[in-house]
Amino acid sequence: MLKTEFDFGRVIGKIKPMHAVNNGPIIGRRTQKRDNFKAFCEAGIPYSRNHDAAFYSGYGGEHIVDVHAVFPDFDRDADDPAAYDFTLTDIFLKNILDAGTQIFYRLGSKIEHCEKKYGTLVPKDYKKWAVICEHIIRHYNYGWANGFNWNIEYWEIWNEPNLDADDAENKRNWSGTAQEFYEFYDVASRHLKKTFPELKIGGIGSALTGNTYNWLDGFFAYLTRNEDRAPMDFFSWHIYLVEPSQMTEHAQKMRDMLDKYGYTDAESILDEWNYVEDWGDGFCDSIKTIIGSKGAACTMATMCEAQNGTPDMLMYYDARPCLYNGLFDFYTLEKLPGYYPFYAFSSLYKKQTQVYSGCDDDNIYTLAAKSDSGISAIVCYYTNDRNREAKTVCIDLKNAPDKKMYYILTDENHTFTPIQPDNDCITLLPNSFVFITQDNMEDYFEANSAVKTKKRDKNIYENI
Secondary structure (H helix, E strand, C coil): CEEEEEEEEEEEEECCCCCEEECCCCCCCCCCCCCCHHHHHHCCCCEEECCCHHHCCCCCHHHCCCHHHHCCCCCCCCCCHHHCCCHHHHHHHHHHHHCCCEEEEEECCCCCCCCCCCCCCCCCCHHHHHHHHHHHHHHHHHCCCCCCCCCCCEEEECCCCCCCCCCCCCCCCCCCCHHHHHHHHHHHHHHHHHHCCCCEEEEEEECCCCCHHHHHHHHHHHHCCCCCCCCCCEEEEEEEECCHHHHHHHHHHHHHHHHHCCCCCCEEEEEEEEECCCCCCCHHHHHHHHCCHHHHHHHHHHHHHHHCCCCCEEEECCCCCCCCCCCECCCCCCECHHHHHHHHHHHHHHHCEEEEEEECCCCEEEEEEEECCEEEEEEEECCCCCCCCCEEEEEEEECCCCCCCEEEEECCCCCCEEECCECCEEEECCCEEEEEECCCCHHHHHHCHHHHHHHHHHCCCCCC
16 A cells, blocks of 8 residues: 655745647537537646647648748748738637637748658758748738737747658658758747747647767757857657657756756647557557556556656647647547647746645656635556556645535546545556546536436446
């Protein structure tokens, strides 16, 4: 029997946005009523990165977000509003903002796996590319070309330029060399930061490969080759994992590298991550995991681990209808088990103040927060060991307000189901989590048809 301790009188710091995602909600059309807008809103997702949005036709497909989609003819005048096609990107971004989520805009292109490239080619003129991006920013933040005043803060330059080696064939994200990208980022970041000093300009969505750290050493050495180093308000990077500790280790290396090169104030943002065993024989099993309770537990555990580590933000890949979406069913858009870590973490994020939590077991991940409205906490049992057994966890809530408490379980047999502890103890199956909160959950459950069915069948509300 394990003891999990929470002390709501012991403040640790501020809850960070670990429940951000890539991409946004789906709005149902007249003839296709699939829609997850309400559920997306309820999840309280703080930021949406728009990378790879162009893969999904329901967002607008090839006509949205990417620089070569918004500005289709590079030879046209970058100052001419008529050279830009903002229409479908406007709609896509507005739907995200209407859901209460802020935009994290990736300037560049989606990944291109096929043999012919369109958006991942090296720009013919680095400065002109930056000027085009300047006008995209002006459209969304300063009303240019019948635009908006949306105050989008984060502008990310490119995605995974280091995914493929210089001599690789069919490069997927950057068709040029490492040196060419160093020069490109230097030019683009300087222009955008000089033009918009009030915004956060950064990049680069660094991939994790066998050569990552050498590539990045070269990158940062180039940016800091003189005293006037290139701007970087945030540095973004990616990792796919089976253990949260893999994220923690890589995150520390990213932080150390930023500090080494003088970017001590730059935010460290993991803006693409998920559960993946490998990209070969284990890939199909990874997809099965992502959409089930183990994937949900991995997500929950990773969020907890990151909150206690060096990342400033996590952005799950992906909320777009695709193989990596553990939040919503690909076909029906109904909630999957992986939706509920975002809902639970949002409750802590709204409370803002992290308090002490802990457990001596390495496979038990905990987190807790408080505000004047009450407390919320998480106990997650995640393991990638298939031979692990159930564990009984006793929960000690020190200095918690004397208010009604809800315990809500997700595991292979329950999906966000209210339960009652047995003398403050709960038996957790491997890859499960309990959301503990003083939020009033009655309205949420009453509005949730799946839970209402369980209520009729199992009387799970009897003691709530």
